[in-house]
Amino acid sequence: MSLSATRWRWLLPAALVIVWLTVGSVGGPFAGKLSEVSENDNAAFLPSSAESTEVAEARAASSDDDTIPAVVIWEDVDATAAATTSDAAAQLAAVAELPGVAGEVSPPIPAEDGEALTAFVPIGTDGGPEVDAVVEETRGAVAGIGGGAVYVTGPAGFAADLGSAFSGIDGVLLVVALSVVLVILLVVYRSPVLPIVVLLSALFGLGLAAWAVYQLADAGTLTLNGQSQGIMSILVVGAATDYALLLVARYREQLSQQDDRFAAMATALRRAAGPILASGGTVIAGVLCLLLSDLNSNRSLGPVAALGIGASLLVALTFLPAVLALLGRAAFWPFRPARPGRGSVEDEAPEARRGLWGGVARLVARRPRPIWVGVTVALAALAALVPMFEADGVSETDLFLDRVEAVAGQEALSRHYPGGSGSPVVVVADAADTEAVVGIVTATNGISDAAPADTPDDRVIIEATLTDAADGDAAIGTVRELRTALDDVSSDVLVGGRTAELLDSNEISARDRTVIIPIVLVVILLVLIVLLRSVLAPVLLVLTVVLSFGATLGVAALVFDQVLGWPGADPGVPLFAFVFLVALGIDYNIFLMSRVREESLELGTRPGVLRGLAVTGGVITSAGLVLAATFSALAVIPILFLAQIAFLVAFGVLLDTFVVRSLLVPALAYDLGSRVWWPSRRLGGRGAGDG
Numbered sequence: 001m002s003l004s005a006t007r008w009r010w011l012l013p014a015a016l017v018i019v020w021l022t023v024g025s026v027g028g029p030f031a032g033k034l035s036e037v038s039e040n041d042n043a044a045f046l047p048s049s050a051e052s053t054e055v056a057e058a059r060a061a062s063s064d065d066d067t068i069p070a071v072v073i074w075e076d077v078d079a080t081a082a083a084t085t086s087d088a089a090a091q092l093a094a095v096a097e098l099p100g101v102a103g104e105v106s107p108p109i110p111a112e113d114g115e116a117l118t119a120f121v122p123i124g125t126d127g128g129p130e131v132d133a134v135v136e137e138t139r140g141a142v143a144g145i146g147g148g149a150v151y152v153t154g155p156a157g158f159a160a161d162l163g164s165a166f167s168g169i170d171g172v173l174l175v176v177a178l179s180v181v182l183v184i185l186l187v188v189y190r191s192p193v194l195p196i197v198v199l200l201s202a203l204f205g206l207g208l209a210a211w212a213v214y215q216l217a218d219a220g221t222l223t224l225n226g227q228s229q230g231i232m233s234i235l236v237v238g239a240a241t242d243y244a245l246l247l248v249a250r251y252r253e254q255l256s257q258q259d260d261r262f263a264a265m266a267t268a269l270r271r272a273a274g275p276i277l278a279s280g281g282t283v284i285a286g287v288l289c290l291l292l293s294d295l296n297s298n299r300s301l302g303p304v305a306a307l308g309i310g311a312s313l314l315v316a317l318t319f320l321p322a323v324l325a326l327l328g329r330a331a332f333w334p335f336r337p338a339r340p341g342r343g344s345v346e347d348e349a350p351e352a353r354r355g356l357w358g359g360v361a362r363l364v365a366r367r368p369r370p371i372w373v374g375v376t377v378a379l380a381a382l383a384a385l386v387p388m389f390e391a392d393g394v395s396e397t398d399l400f401l402d403r404v405e406a407v408a409g410q411e412a413l414s415r416h417y418p419g420g421s422g423s424p425v426v427v428v429a430d431a432a433d434t435e436a437v438v439g440i441v442t443a444t445n446g447i448s449d450a451a452p453a454d455t456p457d458d459r460v461i462i463e464a465t466l467t468d469a470a471d472g473d474a475a476i477g478t479v480r481e482l483r484t485a486l487d488d489v490s491s492d493v494l495v496g497g498r499t500a501e502l503l504d505s506n507e508i509s510a511r512d513r514t515v516i517i518p519i520v521l522v523v524i525l526l527v528l529i530v531l532l533r534s535v536l537a538p539v540l541l542v543l544t545v546v547l548s549f550g551a552t553l554g555v556a557a558l559v560f561d562q563v564l565g566w567p568g569a570d571p572g573v574p575l576f577a578f579v580f581l582v583a584l585g586i587d588y589n590i591f592l593m594s595r596v597r598e599e600s601l602e603l604g605t606r607p608g609v610l611r612g613l614a615v616t617g618g619v620i621t622s623a624g625l626v627l628a629a630t631f632s633a634l635a636v637i638p639i640l641f642l643a644q645i646a647f648l649v650a651f652g653v654l655l656d657t658f659v660v661r662s663l664l665v666p667a668l669a670y671d672l673g674s675r676v677w678w679p680s681r682r683l684g685g686r687g688a689g690d691g
Helices: 003-032 051-061 082-096 131-141 154-170 172-189 193-218 226-255 261-292 296-317 319-332 356-366 368-383 405-416 431-443 473-486 498-532 536-563 572-603 605-636 640-677
Strands: 067-075 116-124 149-153 425-430 447-453 459-466 494-497
Touching: 003 193, 003 319, 051 425, 051 459, 051 494, 051 498, 067 082, 067 131, 067 154, 067 405, 082 116, 082 131, 116 131, 116 154, 116 405, 131 149, 131 154, 149 154, 149 405, 154 226, 154 405, 172 193, 172 226, 172 605, 193 226, 193 296, 193 319, 226 261, 226 296, 226 319, 226 572, 226 605, 226 640, 261 296, 261 319, 261 498, 261 572, 296 319, 296 572, 356 368, 356 605, 356 640, 368 536, 368 640, 425 431, 425 473, 425 498, 431 447, 431 459, 431 473, 473 494, 473 498, 494 498, 498 536, 498 572, 536 572, 536 640, 572 605, 572 640, 605 640
Parallel strands: none
Antiparallel strands: 067 116, 067 149, 425 459, 425 494, 447 459
16 A cells, blocks of 8 residues: 555545534534523414414514513412501512513502512513512512512413523533443443544534534524423433444454454444434424424424434444544453454354354244244233323423422412413404404303503504413313304404413414324335335334334323323423434434344345344443433423433333343244235345245
């Protein structure tokens, strides 16, 4: 080899490492800045076509008041005493002077039972201090009176507590996820070097993805919320580590066959790139189906997650190969791969012949049909529990796993005032219909009172107070009933407000679930058909993953209700879980079946199935453990939605890894033999006639 060629073999990897060090230094800080461009307001996620959005726009057009209300409530006080009212008024006077309080603060309003006072504080949302900061200052400016308790709640209070819950995404979530992955990698590799290299690649990928997402969110191209931010971080860490595990396994294998580190990496990269690209492409195709969602929060997750997976692919196929090629066998210290002639591939991976996965392969060969039939029946039995999974939406007070002040304040409000105080139903109608509309609104069960407000145009805005908590099922039912009744007046009458936003969000999420899930299946099926050059194998793989998802949902129904006592789930939970589980579950089948096809070209299908299962068992199991561990880290954020996604994806990935990929798929493929590749011609090799 010429001197010039030798230099390039060193210079190209070194240049790639330098490029990624630059990317990491520039993009890394943006991972901690995503919260600056993140929104967690229900209204921001609804489409412009939603009725509650039209009401919000009409209300904004009729007034220059761009505020969100905070509700202060003093409980266990003598509301009839002048001194009590005077103390509350003095605190409110201090609140009115706070930067960010926009408009007139209401005087203290006594409850009919005489045991509470409440007041409304308008907080500006157009420039000025952040709502979260103003709420915290308001909480600092008010205090209990006469030994009573005081809370700041309402829409602004919930927004502040939600933002506080998501604040851990920038630090705690990543620290937990990376720490868990580090422990797993140390156990898998028994090396202090490789885990650091793999985690460094994941961090570089996260930095690139964070930089791209920040720019798009800052420009208003996409809407980022705390949920999307957390899921993207987990996806990048999990996916980048999974791809690294596959590449490292191939590199170690090649180092046992080739003395030259660069040649070994070239071969390893050539053989691993196909499955890695197919895996990443499948996930990207799956998450981009979320662009079909009518809900802005769901739709924005598609490109956010796709950017994360794209960054993971890029770092896994450029930075990681470059570092490994430069390090060579030193990357595996102290258990370096034997050089050719000093050991065999089998010695480097004894499980391929006699270890755990060799034993699993032999079990599959002995009893393929009983295995796949038995596993299918067991998964179907668990999937039969799916109707028990409640995903009709939860109240805002149930969003938090920790007890926050906004929830405590809302409960206090419900004890002393109509449940919807501070979050009125807003009805927009033609001024000519005012009398008829007010009559229907006040006659509706669940409405305590209603009054029209002055507007500068030919439209009237009517605010109505709900008797039930504004975020509860009863209030949502009242709004649904009210919309139906007002349609008799005119189709132009619109019903909005906080409760209507929750109703619209739930209904749109349910619609998205019905539309997007079949499309995800079709897209992934087409990707697999192209990859495996078969129709039957992809159909079977998709069916096994769908069955696994059903079983996961069935188990979750029992765990959420009977074990954890959670109050149901948001309609978006099954959709998100499906998209990630199907896309990620297919990943492991891609890793397995692409290797099976490669081995089958030489050995025939049935021997190829056994060889593919034996040699990929360890790396795929490690990848599944890593992904399950990273998604489990979402549970550190005390939000019900994320905790449920954490359980569903983690459990589902483990089920795919240890049951579907290890037993169901190989047993089914072995039983079918070469017919599994239909309509392709039978693969060659010593077992060509094994079908």
